[in-house]
Amino acid sequence: DAALRWLMRHQEKDGRWDREKYGNDNDNSGFKRSQTEPHAALTGLATLAFLSAGHTPKIGKFKNTVKSALDWILSIQKPDGSFGTSQEYSVYCNAICTLTLAEAYAMHPDSKLKVSAQKALDHLATFSKTTGFHKIVDGKPNSVSVAGWMMMAFKSAKIAGLNVPEDVFKKYRERLDEMTEKDASGNPIRVHYITKGDRNDNNTTMTCVGMLIYQYLGMPRGELSVMADKILKDLPVWGTYSMNNDLYKWYYATLAMFQFGGEQWKKWNSVMSKMLVDNQRKGGPLDGSLQDIDGSWDFEGDFWGRNLGRTYTTAMAAFCLEVYYRYETVGR
Secondary structure (H helix, E strand, O other), rough: HHHHHHHOOOOOOOOOOOOOOOOOOOOOOEEEEOOOHHHHHHHHHHHHHHHOOOOOOOOOOOEEEEEHHHHHHHHHHOOOOOOOOOOOOHHHHHHHHHHHHHHHHHOOOOOOHHHHHHHHHHHHOOOOOHHHHHHEOOOOOOOOOHHHHHHHHHHHHOOOOOOOOHHHEEEEHHHHHHHHOOOOOOOOOOOOOOOOOOOOOOOHHHHHHHHHHHHOOOOOHHHHHHHHHHHHHOOOOOOOOOOOHHHHHHHHHHHHHHOOHHHHHEEEEEEHHHHHHHHHHOOOOOOOOOOOOOOOOOOOOOHHHHHHHHHHHHHHHHHHHHHHHOOOOOOO
């Protein structure tokens, strides 16, 4: 709730969250903030944080914040259903905004949201304009990272009753299998990024993403136990600045482990929740200024947060603490 209050205070008058307020545009392992359209991505993430806590344009104490944010997202949608630019990282903007609209429509069945969400979904299902690591090849995402955000959008859209092409799920399963290292019994062990072998035993970020996708695609719980145990070997530690130890990874791990359940979930949750609660900022002015940090999480020690800033880290941390009621469990 403190995180949502911080996000509310830092929302711009037009409904978006401003990419320029926090973070920087320095090169970060090939990623620069200016390569994407972070106004759209950040606004989508911030809006999802409110939706995930049950707030809609009509319900909850943050309803005006949610309405303003959704209105801004709708205002920037292009005629083809897309958002942002056609740069390499724009696929994230498109996936996150589509996910936001799908979840908003599921919770608040408004005809305007439905039309816009379906247009975004239709565009995402045929997305082919990005380049480099994030391109789409034969309808399949080149990177597992992109696949994770897109799969969440398709999954939420299907739950919301929107039209989702069934072959999308088949193609994602094919691509994920291509990127998955398996044991002698055929159970997944580790998921790689773009090519087999590009993630070693100590880098489990894509394994977290892959585990969640496998759950969405219906893989039985018993076949995912090796992946769950591997994720538990790398429990979260705050502020270590590592691509394998950041809120992006923790979010996917938290979703996947919550769905998996059992003792593995209890162990992950006990560490994750304590770490986030202990490191949430407290005190200072509550005026929406750069000095207003109460309820947020610092971004300097987070791998992607260094670029995307405090809005990103606060939204992602809120997601982790909302997982208990955001999705119905499938693997308990």
